[in-house]
Amino acid sequence: MIKKKIIVFTGAGISADSGIKTFRDADGLWENHKVEDVATPEAWVKNKELVLKFYNERRKQLNEVQPNAMHYFIASLENEYEVNVITQNVDDLHERAGSKNVLHLHGELIKARSTLNPDLIYTLKKDTIEIGDLCELKSQLRPHIVWFGEDVPQMDTAYQQTEYTDLFIVIGTSLNVYPAANLLTYVSAYTPKILVDPGTFNLDYINNLTHIKLKAAQGVSSLNEAITKAFK
Ligand code: APR
Numbered sequence: 001m002i003k004k005k006i007i008v009f010t011g012a013g014i015s016a017d018s019g020i021k022t023f024r025d026a027d028g029l030w031e032n033h034k035v036e037d038v039a040t041p042e043a044w045v046k047n048k049e050l051v052l053k054f055y056n057e058r059r060k061q062l063n064e065v066q067p068n069a070m071h072y073f074i075a076s077l078e079n080e081y082e083v084n085v086i087t088q089n090v091d092d093l094h095e096r097a098g099s100k101n102v103l104h105l106h107g108e109l110i111k112a113r114s115t116l117n118p119d120l121i122y123t124l125k126k127d128t129i130e131i132g133d134l135c136e137l138k139s140q141l142r143p144h145i146v147w148f149g150e151d152v153p154q155m156d157t158a159y160q161q162t163e164y165t166d167l168f169i170v171i172g173t174s175l176n177v178y179p180a181a182n183l184l185t186y187v188s189a190y191t192p193k194i195l196v197d198p199g200t201f202n203l204d205y206i207n208n209l210t211h212i213k214l215k216a217a218q219g220v221s222s223l224n225e226a227i228t229k230a231f232k
Helices: 012-016 041-046 047-062 069-079 093-097 154-161 181-185 219-230
Strands: 006-012 082-087 102-104 107-114 121-123 139-143 167-173 195-196 208-211
Touching: 006 069, 041 082, 041 195, 047 102, 047 139, 047 208, 069 082, 069 093, 069 219, 082 154, 102 154, 102 219, 195 219
Parallel strands: 006 082, 006 167, 082 102, 167 195, 195 208
Antiparallel strands: 107 121, 107 139
8 A cells, every 4th residue: 555645844842852952042042042153154154163062052952852753753754655864954853762763954953064175074973073173184073954045956956855744843943044944945835744842933924834832742642633634
């Protein structure tokens, strides 16, 4: 029997229930930093030490958190469906929960890449990247993160996956950051869509959308019911 296909599109909200802060908190800061000071190509040119330190801290924090019930639920969907996770998150909590197909639109904390050739990507063997850590071409390593103002190289793959899905699930994203936020508009009007997020959205223009207004870990059973309903 051919398995039904599900795309799960996630953002910072799913990892919030594991203890990682979301980006758009009330103070406008990201872990006490202005985004432009730590997550832009300009910041890298201006102060590499600060940028490396910031991501070293994020990596350290990642070691201290665990996947939550929603990460595990998404991984369990693979028993019954063909599942592709498309995430804006740079943590590895989906993989640690057992998800096999995870596309990281905004990069991965556990990886570094060459500043000379962006195709040279390395899984880190330690928690930090320091000044003087070099790629095989002898250029400085940088975090494997898509910074504000940079291209999102995986976007085409994400669009392709999204076009042919039987169900599109969105969890914990403000849908504020483009092009990732565009994905929802690529899903066919006939395809059921489910959003799990405690926030308020104005998505009247999206057809066939069910909004479960709950936090990720609390929304698991409602999501399970909504999936069953979508495939009835
Ligand atoms: N469970 C589910 N959703 C939650 C929870 C929770 N416990 N807590 C907060 N949320 C929701 C908020 O309602 C909001 O809609 O998570 C969303 C978080 O939004 P953002 O902080 O904007 O995060 P995200 O949408 O992932 O940001 C996208 O922006 O800064 C960049 O590259 C970064 O990947 C990131 C991108």
